[in-house]
Amino acid sequence: MQAIRVHPAQPPSPAYAPSNPAPSTALHLDNIPIPHPTKPGELLIRIKATTIIRDMLTWPETYAHDYIIPGNDFAGTVVEIFPGGEESAFKIGDEVFGMVHADRPSTWAEYAIVLESEVALKPKGVGWEGAAALPLSGMTAFEALVDHAGLSLLQDGDVEARKENEKKEVLITGAAGGVGIYLVQLAASTGLRVIAASSSNARNEEFLRELGAHEVVEYSVLEGVKDRFDVIIDTVGGETLAQCWGYVKDGGSLISVDSGSFNFLEEHGKRGIVRDGVKALFFIIRGSTRALHALAELVDRGMVKSFVAGTYPIAKVREAYDFANGRFTGRGKAILTL
Template sequence: MQAIRVHPAQPPTPPYSPSNPAPSTSLHLDNIPIPHPTKPGELLIRIKATTIIRDMLTWPETYAHPYIIPGNDFAGTVVEIFLSGEESTFKIGDEVFGMVHADRPSTWAEYAIVLESEIALKPKGIEWEGAAALPLSGMTALEALFDHAGLSLLEEGDVEAQKENEKKEVLITGAAGGVGIYLVQLAATTGLRVIAASSSNARNGEFLQEIGAHEVIEYSALEDVKNRFDIIVDTVGGETLARCWRYVKEGGSLISVDSGSFNFVEEHGKRGVGRDGVKE
């Protein structure tokens, strides 16, 4: 089968690592044997679509072993199931999608081994590409809003909760991006007023409103905003995230899903950017 693999650095270049990321030229299309399931719960999937994540070459898992095959999200068909005497939930020919564990990237290939617990049947109305784009981005958005920001879905008929939520605003930066579009849709289900930040209203405004944003705002229009938002979920990082400290209310929540901003509270504190009274 064909697979894209990360080839190791050649001397005198230091070994690649998260602090010395491999360049794109280290990615090679190789011909390697097709793997086969060897344990209960394993299936072989013929990959129809996968995803490219911006920061993948900075992840520690990318350097777990030489010649690793990147990729975690996927959509494809089941072509082989490990026979262990137990009936599988899936059958040959099933169209599925899912995400392999972060420690086992492998989906930038024609075939990949996955676990039954990592897949679900692909809805008929979703194309291969759309199904592959969902798992990591959707899960990231879900965790940001419901685990870290503490939001919950409105219960049917709970008018008081709905009125209370309608008073609150959530700002989502990078709203038209891979994670941002799920944040907008999920935030809208909570009844909060969703403000989507975009670099261009002309390009993204109509689309973002169609998926649930109550207002679309360009970054330049945020310059004079202070202490406005109850919750901010940032997907951009960098200076955009640093400016968010001004926009969030006292007692509000500021969350970033940008992988390069995992320690932003500490880093911003050293720069004197952060402030007390904000939940991270």
């Protein structure tokens, strides 16, 4: 099978590592054997599309061993189930999407082994590229709002729950970014009043309102806001996150998914800006079939859209990685197709 692998640095160059990340020229298209399921719960997927995430070549997991195959998000078809897996929830030919755990990247290839717990049936309302763009960003948004902020996705006809949610306001920073676009859509689907913050209304307001935002503001407009929001989901970090302590209500939630803010509670505690009575945390996505099923249902109901910024064949992976790590004006993910 064809697979993209990260080739090691050649002596006398120093070994690649998060502190000395590989350049895109270290990505090579190789021919290697097709893997096969070796234990119950494993599936072999024929990959149709997978994502490129910014800075993937700086991740520690990329250097767990030489010649690693990167990639976590995927969409494809089930082609093999572990022998004797008659009780599998999937059958050969099923169209699926999902995300393999960060410790087991492998989806920049024609075939990949995934766990049943990492897979759900692909939403019918999108193609392979759109399905592959959903898992990481969509599940991050789902976990932020549902698992950590304690909100509930509404069922059709759930009038009382919607009325209750409509009394609450959520602020989303970096609302036009990769995770922000799913936060806006999911929050709007719960009936919450959504305030979307970004660096430029001229560039983002119309787009964010189409996603369901009730208000779209630039960060300067928030200055002077006090104790307004029931929930704040931050994707930006830095001083934007620090300012959010003043915006959140007592008893509210302040949640960050910005990777550089993993220790923000400690740092903000030293600055004396942490407030008692506010649920505050940083989290790293876990992923679940529950979240994947919810996203698929919302896509098929027309309540969530996926976004693809660019599509590249696997042979152009270097160009695709450079695109994903550059400044582009599109929305969503860079996708590799196979």
